[in-house]
Amino acid sequence: MNAFLAEQFSLEGEVAVVTGGTGELCSAMAQGFAQAGARVALVGRDAAKAEKRLAAIRAAGAEAVFIGADVTRKAEVERVAAEAVKAFGKVTIVLNGAGTNSPTPFLEISDEEMQRILETNYKSVVFGCQVFGKLLIDQKQGGTILNITSMSAIRPLSRVFTYSATKAAVLNLTMNLAREWAPQGIRVNALSPGFFPAEQNRKILQPERVAKIMAHTPMNRFGEPRELMGPAVFLCARKAGSFVTGCHLTVDGGFSSMEFS
Numbered sequence: 367m368n369a370f371l372a373e374q375f376s377l378e379g380e381v382a383v384v385t386g387g388t389g390e391l392c393s394a395m396a397q398g399f400a401q402a403g404a405r406v407a408l409v410g411r412d413a414a415k416a417e418k419r420l421a422a423i424r425a426a427g428a429e430a431v432f433i434g435a436d437v438t439r440k441a442e443v444e445r446v447a448a449e450a451v452k453a454f455g456k457v458t459i460v461l462n463g464a465g466t467n468s469p470t471p472f473l474e475i476s477d478e479e480m481q482r483i484l485e486t487n488y489k490s491v492v493f494g495c496q497v498f499g500k501l502l503i504d505q506k507q508g509g510t511i512l513n514i515t516s517m518s519a520i521r522p523l524s525r526v527f528t529y530s531a532t533k534a535a536v537l538n539l540t541m542n543l544a545r546e547w548a549p550q551g552i553r554v555n556a557l558s559p560g561f562f563p564a565e566q567n568r569k570i571l572q573p574e575r576v577a578k579i580m581a582h583t584p585m586n587r588f589g590e591p592r593e594l595m596g597p598a599v600f601l602c603a604r605k606a607g608s609f610v611t612g613c614h615l616t617v618d619g620g621f622s623s624m625e626f627s
């Protein structure tokens with residue numbers, strides 16, 4: 367890597383905690399952090415899936431651990447922070463990416479489903495920001511939080527009402543915390559993937575819906591998880607992202623820029 371790129375984008379010396387890190391998109395972003403030089407803690411519920419992700423990161427020569435936890439419980443998130451600090455001595459990058467989705471017509475949304483999506487997509491981000499925000503403040507070394515939202519936060523999508531509302535809430539929280547913690551040198555940003563076929567949304571990608579998505583995507587294709595690596599590294603790099611906070615970066619092939627015609 368040339369000296370300019372290394373100075374701007376290197377994550378050498380950083381320690382990243384990635385919730386949802388065993389999933390398809392967040393494991394790619396964790397891989398990006400690792401390949402840019404960070405040590406990485408993947409947080410999730412599935413140790414078997416984690417093994418595959420850890421192997422890929424370690425194959426790239428980086429240090430990585432798995433911390434099993436349910437991030438909808440604050441005590442579990444506090445344990446994650448303690449284990450990450452025990453493993454690596456500090457935490458400097460936090461990616462809040464655990465998420466779930468459920469396509470349901472509005473009049474059929476149950477209280478149980480609403481609770482589950484709210485807890486996974488919003489409450490977990492609040493806990494992640496509370497626990498790691500305090501840690502970053504106490505460490506006095508700055509740092510950054512990257513919350514994974516969705517372009518459905520700003521473009522309502524059919525049948526994913528609760529999901530879209532939680533992602534809009536995460537976006538609002540991100541901007542509010544960017545304001546709150548700028549004086550402590552902590553940057554808080556949001557990254558919004560567009561359509562990336564993955565475990566949680568394959569069930570809603572029937573042919574008719576795919577055709578509609580493509581008609582509304584200027585780049586006329588789905589995203590691939592590796593296309594999130596660069597944007598995530600940029601937002602978390604101390605130099606390249608030094609004046610970027612409260613930002614909402616969409617990575618969606620132009621979906622959110624397209625007007626219906």
Ligand SMILES: NC(=O)c1ccc[n+]([C@@H]2O[C@H](COP(=O)([O-])OP(=O)(O)OC[C@H]3O[C@@H](n4cnc5c(N)ncnc54)[C@H](O)[C@@H]3O)[C@@H](O)[C@H]2O)c1
Nearest residue numbers: 386388389390391436437463464465516559561562564566
């Ligand atoms: N795939 C897409 O097209 C898309 C688009 C926009 C936003 N997103 C967002 O990106 C993030 C990752 O999504 P993905 O598509 O990779 O899905 P995924 O299902 O592959 O990954 C989500 C991960 O979160 C974990 N998780 C869920 N609940 C958890 C909990 N309570 N505690 C700990 N871990 C938990 C799951 O085990 C899984 O590993 C999510 O926040 C999702 O909403 C995805």
